[in-house]
Amino acid sequence: MTSRKHVVYWHDTESVVPSPPLREDTGCDVAIVGGGYTGLWTACFLKEAEPDLDICIVEAKHCGYGASGRADGFVTPTIGKDIQALVKEFGTERARAASQAVGRSILEIGRFLRRNGIDAEYEASDYLMVATDQAQLRRLREDRELAGLIAGRDQPELLNAAQAQAVIGSPALLGAIRTGGALVNPFKLARGLARVVKERGVTVYENTPVLRVVPGAHPVVVTPGGRVTADKVVIAANAQQFTFAPFRDRTVPVWSYALVSEPLTDEQRGRIAWPGREGMVEAKTFLTCARFTADNRLLWAGGPALYFFGRDLRKRRMNDPRAYRQLHTCFQRFFPMWQDVRFAYAYGGAIDITRDYAPHFGSLPAGNVFYGYGFNGNGIAATHTGGKVLRDLMLGRDTEYARLLYVDDRHRMARRFPPEPLLSVGAQVTTRMLERKEARL
Numbered sequence: 001m002t003s004r005k006h007v008v009y010w011h012d013t014e015s016v017v018p019s020p021p022l023r024e025d026t027g028c029d030v031a032i033v034g035g036g037y038t039g040l041w042t043a044c045f046l047k048e049a050e051p052d053l054d055i056c057i058v059e060a061k062h063c064g065y066g067a068s069g070r071a072d073g074f075v076t077p078t079i080g081k082d083i084q085a086l087v088k089e090f091g092t093e094r095a096r097a098a099s100q101a102v103g104r105s106i107l108e109i110g111r112f113l114r115r116n117g118i119d120a121e122y123e124a125s126d127y128l129m130v131a132t133d134q135a136q137l138r139r140l141r142e143d144r145e146l147a148g149l150i151a152g153r154d155q156p157e158l159l160n161a162a163q164a165q166a167v168i169g170s171p172a173l174l175g176a177i178r179t180g181g182a183l184v185n186p187f188k189l190a191r192g193l194a195r196v197v198k199e200r201g202v203t204v205y206e207n208t209p210v211l212r213v214v215p216g217a218h219p220v221v222v223t224p225g226g227r228v229t230a231d232k233v234v235i236a237a238n239a240q241q242f243t244f245a246p247f248r249d250r251t252v253p254v255w256s257y258a259l260v261s262e263p264l265t266d267e268q269r270g271r272i273a274w275p276g277r278e279g280m281v282e283a284k285t286f287l288t289c290a291r292f293t294a295d296n297r298l299l300w301a302g303g304p305a306l307y308f309f310g311r312d313l314r315k316r317r318m319n320d321p322r323a324y325r326q327l328h329t330c331f332q333r334f335f336p337m338w339q340d341v342r343f344a345y346a347y348g349g350a351i352d353i354t355r356d357y358a359p360h361f362g363s364l365p366a367g368n369v370f371y372g373y374g375f376n377g378n379g380i381a382a383t384h385t386g387g388k389v390l391r392d393l394m395l396g397r398d399t400e401y402a403r404l405l406y407v408d409d410r411h412r413m414a415r416r417f418p419p420e421p422l423l424s425v426g427a428q429v430t431t432r433m434l435e436r437k438e439a440r441l
């Protein structure tokens, strides 16, 4: 019997030599708080557009430590929670423009990795959105209709049970649709991207937590070892965005968990038809998803999304036996022929949920502190597009990207989460409502 490691599987695939922390006061043109994909892509695109800009990234731990290095690695066109929430928030036309941009990002990430010699185990591959009951089948049909509407072409084919099971041999599948995307090792993507931005002249301070950002004509990023005075600041702290005063009630961190098996033997792999290695995602809000890693482990993730009182982000929340039990029960339902598969890793990560389930980009009223957050668990491709949105907003360029997912801040201000204890009660009620609504669909 293997003992499980409660560390992120991806973190074990690449070692980290962190950049030195900030140890003195300094100044720059642009200071970015957070070395996840949002901060890194923003730095990358700004530097490409204006090579002379002096840019620094200030990261509490190391680049890729947050959601970017612990994602399940599905590079999908999804923006925010799902396609239904996106259309509700932005309307069909704007949802179409954003989806097309994020679709381009999927390909551009692959190209970026190749050009820069980053081996992030990128596999251009469809994923299957699957249904395992009648409610999910109805959800699949709705999503398929919206996907067709947004893409402006024929709806993707709805596979019946036999067709779906020929792609992924789970007896639980009743139907599926194929969606274009890719798979990636998210940590290697984040670390590779960090290396490239450093090579292009961006200064990266790691192990440097930002205590606060002081607004003003020249905003100041305050850290324990020194202050960075900048012309412009970007706050890209994702699940910790709420720790910065202007965003206090705007996001809620919700924990999602993953199990990663030992490498499957050829005999185990041969028991289930899964010839194309497609990722699999269940058609529901509290979905489970599955994929293979480069070394042929099975990653089985999702299940319950847990909120802990007071927006608890302590490290011990990374480990939740209840969540693992639910995930494992669900795994046995999907793959009864893999009873002997042992899970070597079990861990969690926090997702940033917004009231409207959509990403937020913009600037605070003074116009020199920018933000990008609210990817609602779907950010690998969307943060790449988000980096371009932030670049154009910051450079004052009136482009397609500057308008893409931008919503007037006054509109956003009306959408705040309530304080505790109402927040906890609300989180439980919303979870139950979503579950009931989806069971009825």
Ligand SMILES: Cc1cc2nc3c(=O)[nH]c(=O)nc-3n(C[C@H](O)[C@H](O)[C@H](O)COP(=O)(O)OP(=O)(O)OC[C@H]3O[C@@H](n4cnc5c(N)ncnc54)[C@H](O)[C@@H]3O)c2cc1C
Binding pocket: 033, 034, 035, 036, 037, 038, 039, 058, 059, 060, 061, 062, 063, 064, 065, 066, 067, 068, 069, 070, 071, 072, 073, 074, 075, 076, 208, 209, 210, 211, 236, 237, 238, 239, 240, 241, 243, 256, 257, 348, 349, 350, 351, 372, 373, 375, 376, 377, 378, 379, 380, 381, 382, 383
């Ligand atoms: C478990 C899990 C699975 C996921 N799976 C997928 C998936 O399969 N596909 C997909 O598209 N998306 C997925 N996501 C979502 C995706 O990972 C995120 O949307 C994306 O990584 C967000 O990038 P980011 O840069 O905004 O945030 P992060 O990567 O979280 O970066 C924010 C950074 O800010 C730093 N920070 C925070 N506070 C401070 C501070 N005070 N001072 C300095 N630094 C600070 C953090 O340390 C962190 O490194 C998943 C997320 C999780 C948690």
